[in-house]
Amino acid sequence: MDAAQPPIPAPRVVEISFPRLATTLFAFLALLLSVGALVVAANKDGTKAVQNGSVESASATSAVLDAKAIPAGASPVSLKEFAFDPKMVMATTGGVLRVANDGAIQHTLSIEGTNLVTPTLDPSNVVGLSLASLAPGNYTFACTIPGHKAAGMTGELMVMADGETHAAGAAPVTNADAMDAEMAARTKAFPAKTAGLGGQLLPPTVLADGTKQFDLTAKIVDWEVEPGKTVKAWTYNGVVPGPTLKVDIGDKVKIVIKNELPESTSIHFHGLKTPNGMDGVPDITQTPVKPGTSFTYAFTAQGPAVGMYHSHQDAVTQVPNGLAGAFLIGQQPVPAGVKVTQVLPMMLNDAGTIGLTLNGKSFPATAPVVAKLGDYVMVHYLNEGVMAHPMHLHGMVQKVIAKDGIPLAQPYEADTILVAPGERYTVLIHADAPGVWAWHCHILTHAESAQGMFGMVTAMIVK
Ligand SMILES: [Cu+2]
Helix, strand or coil, rough: CCCCCCCCCCCCCCCCCCCCCHHHHHHHHHHHHHHHHHHHHHCCCCCCCCCCCCCHHHHHHHEEEEHHHCCCCCCEEEEEECCEEECCCEEEECEEEEEEEEECCCCCCEECCCCCCCCCCCCCEEEEEEECCCCCCCEEECCCCCCCCCCCCCCEEEEEECCCCCCCCCCCCCCCCHCCCCEEEEEEEHCCCCCCCCCCECCCCCCCCCCCCEEEEEEEEEEEEEEEEECCCCCECCCCCEEEEECCCCEEEEEEECCCCCCCCCEEEEEECCCCCCCCCCCCCCCEECCCCEEEEECCCCCCCCHHHHECCCHHCCCCCCCCCEECCCCCCCCCCCCEEEEEEEEEEECCCCCEECCCEEECCCCCCEEECCCCEEEEEEEEECCEEEEECCCEEEEEECCCCCCEECCCCCCCECCCCEEEEEEEEECCCEEEEEEEEECHHCCEECCEECCCCEEECCC
């Protein structure tokens, strides 16, 4: 997935950006077809040119497109008893309306003050209506079946010149109710249930000499990033992020990696002190760990440290696809009088199959942080992506107490923390403001869309 193109549902209200040339061609073809149909139909029964319809003029006929000729970018309008949905339709010049009778009785759509009108549509009928003859401006449309307009079947059409839609300072005209409803549905689903939870503490196997051993298997699994969106994730032990590894300062540690990937791999312990031979860089400190083989890393834990472990082989593929986890050694010192109730790694990702995520999930499937009023929560931001992310918490300040696991002599407070790739920032949050507070990357294309919030968004809930 391209990180700049987040996976978002198709918009309900579609702006038409269909090239004029193609539209003209469609209109011309439609005219030819209609004339042909007229001739054939006239030869047959001499009365009706269009089934279920009355043709008022040649130009009106040419504007009506067969369902199969409706371009993909057409603006949908649904006809029912007794309303149009949406009630306000946007289009650019040369666009097409896709008019569908989703009701139980006959309807039409007529653009008032013009000769543009659909044939009388039976239930389930669909036609296209070309707007090629319309100048930019506002139009009213209605159903021409007697009584239907009075019953509520009217709507508004705004035709904009190409390029006008996103003009600076001009708010795009939308069906606000439909847009709001779509956004609300996404946000109200938070926190949405999905299969799989990454970043959980992995209990070590304690060997006879006290060594703490962690067994990791690198493998590809189906991973549900957000409800209904499953991707091929490259994982440690089947989860994204990989399990959190936590040891004490001075512990002897072994990490056994079994490679079940289609490529060779390795593990680099980012931000931890290890012997050179344990640094995990293929062709510099070791040979690659080939598919079907295992490798054991061993070192003594020094710290405190806020580290990450990740692949250093084809890392551009393997890491954003999920091969990364938190590695914590000891405790970060906190200011006097502070009692931390929760320590939470928050892994940032923005590329690969996983895409824009917090701890391997995209909003609304991200997990909120829930705290009691007065609690202190420690969060480790860990950036395993390819872009910097300004992480912004509403309602409370974040006290930065460590950078890359190195305690700061002078902690500082901020509400937005910029975390570059590879960086770790440790923040203390004093939960002193009750409520549900949005918490998100402030690069807006990583968090918000016309269909609602997605990607790098979660919330802090203070009760
Ligand atoms: Cu971001």
